[in-house]
Amino acid sequence: MITSRSTYRQGFDPVSIKADFPILNREINGRRLVYLDNAATTQKPITVIEATRRFYTRYNANVHRGLHTLAEEATAALEAARREVAAFIGGVKTEEVIFTRGATESINLVAYAWGQHNVKAGDRIVLTQMEHHANLVPWIALAKRTGAELAYIPIDDNGYLVLDRLSEIISSKTKIVAVTHMSNVLGTINPIETIIEAAHARRALALIDAAQSMPHMPVDVRSLGADFVAFSAHKMLGPTGIGVLYGKESILADMEPFNYGGEMIGEVTYDHADWASLPWKFEAGTPNIAGAAAFTPALDYLEKLGMDNVRRHEHELTEYAIERLSLLDSIRILGPLNADHRGGAISFVDKDVHPHDLSQILDQHGVAIRAGHHCAQPLHRRLGLVSSARASFYVYNTRGDVDQLVYALKEARGYFGHE
Numbered sequence: 001m002i003t004s005r006s007t008y009r010q011g012f013d014p015v016s017i018k019a020d021f022p023i024l025n026r027e028i029n030g031r032r033l034v035y036l037d038n039a040a041t042t043q044k045p046i047t048v049i050e051a052t053r054r055f056y057t058r059y060n061a062n063v064h065r066g067l068h069t070l071a072e073e074a075t076a077a078l079e080a081a082r083r084e085v086a087a088f089i090g091g092v093k094t095e096e097v098i099f100t101r102g103a104t105e106s107i108n109l110v111a112y113a114w115g116q117h118n119v120k121a122g123d124r125i126v127l128t129q130m131e132h133h134a135n136l137v138p139w140i141a142l143a144k145r146t147g148a149e150l151a152y153i154p155i156d157d158n159g160y161l162v163l164d165r166l167s168e169i170i171s172s173k174t175k176i177v178a179v180t181h182m183s184n185v186l187g188t189i190n191p192i193e194t195i196i197e198a199a200h201a202r203r204a205l206a207l208i209d210a211a212q213s214m215p216h217m218p219v220d221v222r223s224l225g226a227d228f229v230a231f232s233a234h235k236m237l238g239p240t241g242i243g244v245l246y247g248k249e250s251i252l253a254d255m256e257p258f259n260y261g262g263e264m265i266g267e268v269t270y271d272h273a274d275w276a277s278l279p280w281k282f283e284a285g286t287p288n289i290a291g292a293a294a295f296t297p298a299l300d301y302l303e304k305l306g307m308d309n310v311r312r313h314e315h316e317l318t319e320y321a322i323e324r325l326s327l328l329d330s331i332r333i334l335g336p337l338n339a340d341h342r343g344g345a346i347s348f349v350d351k352d353v354h355p356h357d358l359s360q361i362l363d364q365h366g367v368a369i370r371a372g373h374h375c376a377q378p379l380h381r382r383l384g385l386v387s388s389a390r391a392s393f394y395v396y397n398t399r400g401d402v403d404q405l406v407y408a409l410k411e412a413r414g415y416f417g418h419e
């Protein structure tokens, strides 16, 4: 259950938080592990690891269709996780919380189950130039299937969305606007309230890709008024293989299922089937029960820290990292330089050393960062790049981790013979 929030000064100590994450005790190449690949996936606290173990050692069973004790306990764990998610994202109804495999599947669910019946030739789907492939490729595929057109809200060279022509881009033909809340490359926190309002003014729906925002800041989907919100447990201390699609009940109720099979039906005959009520209509087959059981303690952990405090901590760390990285003349930081407008995923390029080489040398110093296009090829192309390096923070990262990053970056330059 949700516990009381701690205040930043009293309760938020990244050093003691680190102690809750066994993996962070590891040494890599003889150095203390500095894990800065949190935008890809986060590490898990002991409570999450223990919950997985407890599920398999105490009450592993399938859900919803057994009357024995284990089946009842497994079902209770799944539905408790759903209640916890509903509370965490702003007090929505449990009918509106659909468990998926992750943000990618959540967005695909909408692009298929809603898109197929509501988007036709000549309609418009609006995205931004900074989308992750997960919020880009399903819409490209839908446009191809239906003959709809795609339109993009552009970005400027500093990584901000350009909203001047918003009412033109979100035209009267627009059926859905799908936008990331926080860019996984630029870190930009987008003004989604404005975009949701503009979508609704045209009677279009708004889908928010919250894969990078839900883990890092308070997100109240009810007050935002978004029609769909997608995110993944593994980016917020939880296990892999489980995520969430929030959808407004009235919209979900009108949608056809995504997958068909067991668990999602009402009555089945040899030539007819009808559907279970929400949210199970969208959860065909055996769900990730162990994942749900371990998602609950992840949410508990974040609630206990307080999402305002999580945001404040990362804001402070991001500000510090930008300050330190900006002192390195060879480094170009992508995205906003003002931490008020961004999260703690900081992508950068070195003018002399390839991102892959940087990542490899940093690994020699125990520092885990990501190098590549971060599933955002069109965005990199827009920035005139093929790839970048990315350091991304979470609750257990410290200023010391940033110092180690900067030290290792200097070492990497030295290794390749640059000052």
Ligand SMILES: Cc1ncc(COP(=O)(O)O)c(C=O)c1O
Binding pocket: 039, 040, 101, 102, 103, 104, 105, 132, 134, 135, 180, 182, 183, 184, 209, 211, 212, 232, 375
């Ligand atoms: C902005 C954004 N959207 C969607 C995704 C996809 O998340 P998943 O791979 O967990 O489905 C990611 C993952 O990196 C992301 O950063």
